[in-house]
Amino acid sequence: MPATVIVGLQWGDEGKGKTTDFLAEQVAMVVRYQGGDNAGHTVVTGDEVFKLHLVPSGVLYPHITSVIGNGVVVNPATLIAELDMLTARGIDVSKVKVSRSAHVIMPYHVALDRGNEARLGEARVGTTGRGIGPAYGDRAWRIGLRMEDLLDRAVLTDRISRVLPDKNLLLGAMGLAAMTVDALVDQCLAWGRRLEGYLDDSTWLVQAALARGEHVLLEGAQGTLLDLDHGSYPFVTSSNPVAGGACTGGGIGPLQVDEVMGVMKAYATRVGSGPFPTELRDEIGAGIAARGHEVGTTTGRPRRVGWFDAMPLRYAVAVNSISSIMLNKLDILSGIPTIRLGVAYDVGGRRVEHWPSSASAIADATPVYEDFPGWDAPIHDVRSLADLPENARRYVTALEELAGVPIVLVSVGPERTQTIERAWRPMRHRGGMARS
Secondary structure, three states, rough: OOOOEEEEEEOOOOOOHHHHHHHHHHOOOOOOOOOOOOOOEEEEOOOOOEEEOOOOOHHHHHOEEEEEEOOOOHHHHHHHHHHHHHHOOOOOOOOOOEEOOOOOOOOHHHHHHHHHHHHHHHOOOOOOOOHHHHHHHHHOOOOOOEHHHOOHHHHHHHHHHHHHHHHHHHHHOOOOOOOOHHHHHHHHHHHHHHHHHHOOOOOHHHHHHHHHHOOOEOOOOOOHOOOOOOOOOOOOOOOOOOHHHHHHHHHHOOHHHHEEEEEEOOOEEEEEOOOOOOOOHHHHHHHHHHHHHOOOOOOOEEEEEEEEHHHHHHHHHHHHHHEEHHHHHHHHHOOEEEEEEEEEEEOEEEEEOOOOOOOHHHHHHHEEEEEOOOOOOOOOOOHHHHHHHHHHHHHHHHHHHOOOOOOOEOOOEEEEOOOEEEOOOOHHOOOOOOOO
C-alpha cells in the first residue's frame, strides 16, 4: 500500500491538522516529516481542543503509530511537555516514535534565533524564535546533534565543546549570556533519559509498515509558500514543506507515494513578514480573522488575512503533484456580500498569470480579482454539497477549476464531523465509493 502525503498549499495554517485527523482513522501510521515546534496543528474532537506542535495529529487515535521523522528538528523540552500534556488528557502516547536521526534544537539555537531577529529590527524575517533556522543551519554545517546523541555523554561533551566557543562569540556580540558545556551536557542527558523509550529508526519503521501493506500518512508543517526553495524567499521557513520533503524527511521513495492531498482555506492567511498581494486591511479582513480565530497556534500572533489567491495555488498544485484537495473554513465566508477571488496579477502594467519567482515582483503585484456573490445562511450543519447555498457551490467550483484537481473534502466547521465528503476520501481502498 503506497503512502499518502498531506501538504499545505498556502502560507501554512491551512488546517492540515484537521485533515490528518479526519483521514487518520483509515491508516496505520502518521509521519511528521519536517519543521519543528514552530508549527502548530489544532485538532477539535467534540468539546476538546488539542494544540500539537511536534507529535503528529494522528496521535488522538489509539491504533495509530505516530512518527516524528528524521527531517524534523526537535526541541526535547517541547516534546516532553507535549507528551505529558497528552498523557494528562487521557491520550495514550506509547505508540509515539521519534527518529534517532532527527536533529536537536539546542538552547543556543533558540537564543541565537531570537537575538538575530531582534538585531534585524524592521528587516526581520518574522521567525517564531524557536531556534528552527539555526538548528537546520547546524545540520547543514554537519555540526548538529541528533536525538541518538542525547544518550551518550562522551559524544555530547565532544561535540558541544567544539561548537560552543563560536556560539558564545555570537551570543556575546548580541549582548546575550554565554552558555557552559557542562550545563548543556547535563540538560541533554536528562532529555535523553526521558525520551529514550520513544527513539527508533523511523525509516525502517515506515518501510516495514508499507511492506506489510499498511497505509502510511505523511503530514508536513507550514505550507508550500513558506518552503525554503519554493516559497517567497527570504520570508520562508528553513525546511521543505512541499511533498518532495516527505521523501527525504519521512524515509520513503517517490514511487511509494500514491496520493498527494493539498490543503487550503477558502481565503488566505499569513503569519510574519513577507509579501501578501491579496491582504485585507479593512473590516472585512478583521471579520474573517475574528470568525476564523486566525491566531498562530504556536506563537499567538495574529495572522494576516486576505482574499484567496489563485496564483500561488496553481504553483503549489504543480510543484507538489497534487491529486486532490481539502478545502477548509468555507463557513467563515458566510455573511460576506461579495467574495473576491484573485485570478491574476498586474505587475508593472502587465497581466501575469503565474506565480513570480521573484520576491520583489510579488511585493509589487496588484491582484486582479473576479467577484462572486456571497451567501448569508450558516453552513455548519451541511453535510453534502447539494445542500450548500448555490453561491457557495459556485465558489467551490471556481476554486476547483483554478486548481485543476478535484476538491474532494470541504470543511464547514472545526470538528471532524463538520466535513462534506464531496467525492470520496482519497484512500486507495475506498476508491469505489460513489460520488455524493
